Amino acid sequence: MKKRRKNREVLKALFAPRGVAVIGSSWQSPLFLQVLNNLAASRGKSRVWPVILGPDRQMPPEIFANEIDLAILVIPVSETLPVLRRCDAAGVAAALLIQSPEGTSLQRADAYTGLREELTDLSIRVLGPNSAGLMLPGEKFNASVIPGTALTGSVAFLSQSGALCNAILDWSLREQIGFSAFASVGAMVDIGWGELLTWLGDHAATRSIIIYMESIGEARAFLSAARETTLSKPVIVIKAGRTETAARAMAAHSFHPAGDDAVLDAAFRRIGVLRVESIAELFYMAEVLSRQPLPSGNRLMILSNSGSAGVLAADSLTTRGGAPGHVPDETVAALRDRALVTGFVDLGEDADAGRYSEVLGVLQADADTDGTLVVYAPTIFTPAEDVADEVIRFAHSQQKPVLASWIGGNSVQKGTAMLERAGIPTFPYPDTAAKIFNYMWRYAYNLRALYETPALVDSEEKAGERRAFADELLQKELELGKEALSADAAARLLAAYGLDVSDEKPAGGQSYPCAMGSFVDAEFGPVLYFSATAQGPAPGSDRALALPPLNTTLARRMLEQTRFYQQMQAEGRVDLNKLEQTLVGFSRMLVELPRIHEVKLDPLFLHIGESGEARPQVAACQIRLFGKEIPDNRLPRPAIRPYPIQYVSEWRLRDGTPVLIRPIRPEDEPKFVVFHRHLSDQSVYFRYFHTIQLDQRIAHERLSRICFVDYDREMALVVETATGDEQDIIAVGRLIRAHGDDEAEFAILVADKYQRSGIGTELLRRLVAIGGREGLARITAKILPENSGMLQVCRKIGFDVRFNADEEVYDAVIAL
Template sequence: MSIRHLDRLLEPRSIAVIGASIRAGSVGATVWANLHVGQFAGVIYGVNPKHKVLGDVAIFAQPADLPEVPDLAVICTPPETVTGLIEELGRLGTRAVIVMTAGLSAEQKEAMLKAARPHVLRVLGPNCLGLLSPHHGVNASFAHTDALAGNVAFVSQSGALVTAVLDWAKSRRIGFSHMVSLGERADVDFGDLLDYLASDSRTRSILLYIESIEASRKFMSAARAAARNKPVIVVKAGRAGSGLTAAASHTWALAGSDIVFDAAIRRAGMLRVETLQDLFMAVETLARFGTNRDEVLTLMTNGGGAGVMAADAAALAGIKLQELSHPLLTQLDAVLPPTWSHANPIDIIGDAPVARYTQTLEAVLQDRSSGAVLFMHAPSAIVRSEDIARACAPIAGEATSRVMACWLGDAAVATARQVFDQAGVADYATPEEAVRAFALLATFRRNQALLLEAPTASENGPPDLIAARASVEAALDDGREMLNELEAKAVLTAYGIPVVQTLATGPTPDAAAAAGRSLTYPVVLKIPSPDISHKSDVGGVSLNLRDEGALRQAAAEMLERVRKLRPEAPIAGFTVQSMVARPMAQELIIGASIDPVFGPVLLFGQGGTAVEVLGDRAIALPPLNRVLAREAVSRTRVAKLLAGYRDHPPAKLDAIYDVLVAVSQMLADLPELAELDINPLLADHEGVIALDARLRVSRKQDAGAAHFAITPYPEELAETVQWNDETILIRPIRPEDEPQHRSFIEALQPEDLRLRFFSVRRELPRSELARLAQIDYAREMAFIAVRNLPDGTSQTIGVVRAVIDPDNVDAEFAVIVRSDLKTRGLGRILMRKMIAFLSGRGTQRMVGYVLRENEAMRKLARSLGFEPVAAPTDADAVFLALNL
């Protein structure tokens, strides 16, 4: 990932149009005209050997003839010219190019990138519409109109969508900080622009139109970083599910690409919407109503029909309508006619005068338990909508974080809508749209919360990796991809997942009967075969066999049936297992597979033989912990059954979460793991037990932590070191460390906090603490020093942190040690650990700001080789750097 020279692309001081023209309908002519019509304050050059002038502007034959090196060049020439132009521009010193040219072959694109690479010349495109940066007066595109300046950035994989959104937004006076058409994304892609826009002061929210993602880890890392700073809202094409191809595995068949993308968006803290209309509705909601944190909604209307429509929409979206409190009912009875609804929705009756509106709105807002308020009005001949709006706007304007408005109609309510708009109240065209916006906001809050969770550790102990690998390697050594049932269950057992006792037998009824004598009846008989993915499809499972005679008969009938239906399938024998009697249990499925874009993924849902028909499943991206596992489970319908009902007590949910965490760890540890189904996994109040497991391995090794879309915890960086007279552990920080980190911060002296954070701070807010503990290891590292206490607990005694820029050039560090342990060499140990880590990942410099009065830190830095660097900085601080 890189943001190198993206400022030249999005905020250029000079622009050259290669292929500038006045030929009507040509790209070169349109770009040339758009740049001159705009308010660009810099210099615009034209390059075209066929022209001396265009209008009254001198045109140059080639880039080398230009009087200065342009920051940005826009190429509108044939495919065969692009590589040569890139090479020439890079040599001159241009660092950003937009290639609008379409039709480049794969070889031409590779040659273009090869020419750009030595100069770190950034390429947008090819085959793109260009970009618009309205605050800088830049319209380097062939769009049909200019954009208004605003605080929304729109990045699109489709140029046509840029023009459509541009037209739509301009008619509604919506402005943009940047609009970018990515085209074929040969160089600059979503990840690069997310990194840039995340810190762009003119951008308050980021909108993405996505058709496909290639570099999933880069995208996820940039998306998670951007979503921490500002709302990121996504529309993705391809929801219809072309990725839902049939496969042998339940999990693989269910884990289609679009639902995996959904899981990725959720995990990154972004919000996905289904339509472009919803995209801008979400922008409106987040801009004007985004600080709302209410989970319930109160409806206020002058017409029963509008209230019913809103209530129906709320029910379908899972939004709770708040029951009116007794004090509020009493207050409303005093100002409303006897025929009012006396419930939520609050119907104030169609003949309501202005005073009835204001009194009702004030009463509802005074009662904090009413949550968010949807104010709805349908025009009538009794009182003008404009008068109602002018009376209610001051009330609603004082509570914009709680009020949503819906003025039903068009011309009759246009002025009223404008009055509320000027008061800063979020406005929606229909009740359903308003409720959908409230539901989107709730989803956005949940997604954001995943970025701030402090997970607890799984109760599973460390896996028996030797035993798990033995089963995997046994299958691969035999030339098999499918593990047999015993091997698959051995892998589960190695990861602490309870499995039912299972015995393997020969392929005869006598052998099955012999195995049955080692178990307690009733038993289950199965016929495993590497060619039969789902045994029940061919009658390969017999349940509840109560004695040896029933077992023998079932074995004989099963052999005959399977040989008839699948004569080609090899049958090495049977498996016999105890019949598990758990009448209160739910049948679940937990699985894993490899998505072609996002790599290893997990599945959870309702299990059994009808798993595809039920379609009740949730997808999650590893690595997982209990918090993330709980969130995945909560997205399924079976979660309601697991919570308990009637005579069914709640299931032991932590046991389910730990199976998901164990499978996540399996995916990290076993790169050969291609598909896994645990189906059914029985879950009840006693815990869980796996009745069957199907596991496929592959020498391609597409699993493993290296293929995770989200960088997992780097366990290998932990080490024990000798510090004075004790042994301590230096390891990367984990999300689970948040409580321990809070204790560490609270133990610091105020003066040490001031030297670390450059301000007087008594405590850190929960959100900041969570961010300190839950980091993206792809772009940040924090090593903590941990000592063991006599009572068996551990204690954080120091931390060093480095935030690495997207180009891996500079890493800004900070270090702090417990106040009572300073001057004992711990800071040096931590700094050396970070220096070694950054050197190993190829970072060029380690830099940091240190207060001039912090002589101890400056002395430590000097002893490690840091030197002061001239840089714009606060007069009270020194900028230090160490070349790595």
């Protein structure tokens, strides 16, 4: 198998090539000519060479004497592979496959599967097939078969449908909407969402990313890239195939397996991706999120001069989980002669701009709300632009989102234009505006969960003992030819992970029959569910799904998706902590035992005692396994990488003090506050190359990002004292992988009290070993000349250390 090219090199060749070879079968091909015409019309920096295959389907060898890093193949899929091999041998980094569909869906699926398998032997990387091409308007690059060129903007649009790209571009030109990137990704046999999102996440001209998606492809790569990207810019997706019938159609169209749509929703919530229901909402949300602050909750104050419009907005808000803003009784009484306050604020049809302004001012001072929607329907009492002027003045005083709905046509155009110029998103219908607010608060809620990375916090010894017991138990059952555990074996396995298995109902209190279990999704692998009713999680029932692993916060967020949880919270008397811990233990079992195929814990009773504590008890359990014929490396793996417990171990300082070295966790944030308080100015300067004040170093916004780690993209080890009731962090070392590359940069910071105790050497030794296990090719660092201690450690570990006169630092490099 040939080594694939680095993603960074490939994506640069794809989006900013120095030279492009456009390869076709005939000068009469309309697709071939359209690509050439678009490249010529865009007048970009890339040099272009047209190539027509000869009668023997060979290319003129002299073409590769030019500096070509992108090949655009406008030929049938059946002729693609020999051409790709020739391009690969000539050192071309990337290929864009543009074809008209051939044959039936089944025939195309077979052809694409064969192409995907053959590509593993080539270093060239491929976007497509069945792509309509791509554009970067700001860089004047149009390598597509789409008529016309997109305007320049800040939104990146990715689509698995070439036909939709045509329609969207045509519409955008009419509406004067611009794009930073515009790409048809096709069948994604090679380059997928993960690589594209990583590139767009680093793309300075892109402020938000919108996606028309038919399939996920490589789920783990998508989730990892999307979770990192959403930290800095919104990712908004419309995913076709919500119903079973539509999902089957999408699977045939996209040539990827269709998973459970509810699982996709759970995955998107977990990584902060916003899912919308229509193409219009893709663009609405891209605009709203770029122009308005996010709400801190779900309460929206609706003001309207039309009672019916206000009712429509209130219905749209509350049926999708939002709530009306709270207005105190005394404020309701004070407004009685100017407005009627019910589920919204009805200003009356005779409301003029002054009444809008006065009521907005009162509500700003007294109401408890997370955002405001102002609705205007044309009347003879006041022009639309006068009300718009008051709303603009109000919005400028707000730190919360302000939306508007100006209903009508010509009579509201001036007011609508004023609001849009002021950065206030304005919608033609009030129910649409309320729905957009619901998207906003749910998006903000999911973003807050991004830092809740799951952590398996057991000690390595405890986790190892449990895993050894579980492996032995499963192996014995498989050797007996069983792919379904006996009731006794299932009960013992569940008990090892903290689940209470018993059919004896405790006396007193109240019991609720529920269900819990797991299944394997075609796209996302293991999925766990909780159902507030027994007999399983049928679609439409009161159920919640989640991807393992979980911590208690993620378990609670999972439960919050059920009506049962909301009912329990409304009653204010039920403590669900033990249920959360049960979900965490169950998810841990799924992560540690990939041999598990399916679990049904049904019924699972929630016994609520007089204290209000809910105690889960499994009354019946079924556990099915994958058979021995499936090797370990073919078993489904979690779509989200769990806490890397394999990198946890004890160690001793030079003076014999025991410490624990382990990967970082989000829960470490309070310990890092203490850690930074014990760092000298010199230690901070050596690490960051400049002084950072303590209050900046311990700010929550900064530390939450430092403690949040996607272990597929970054590895950080902390050294923790292992004695006493409180464990303190005394050092941290990081490996930060370069995007789209197989190298990483290391950084180490040791508390002053513990310097020269061997910690730096041990951390760097472990980071180098981890880099090798994680597939890195080399590790680098830049070190100040004054930092003699770290220079000595690097030489000791085997780094090549050389002075960089241009930057006045030392470059340390080690090949793995």
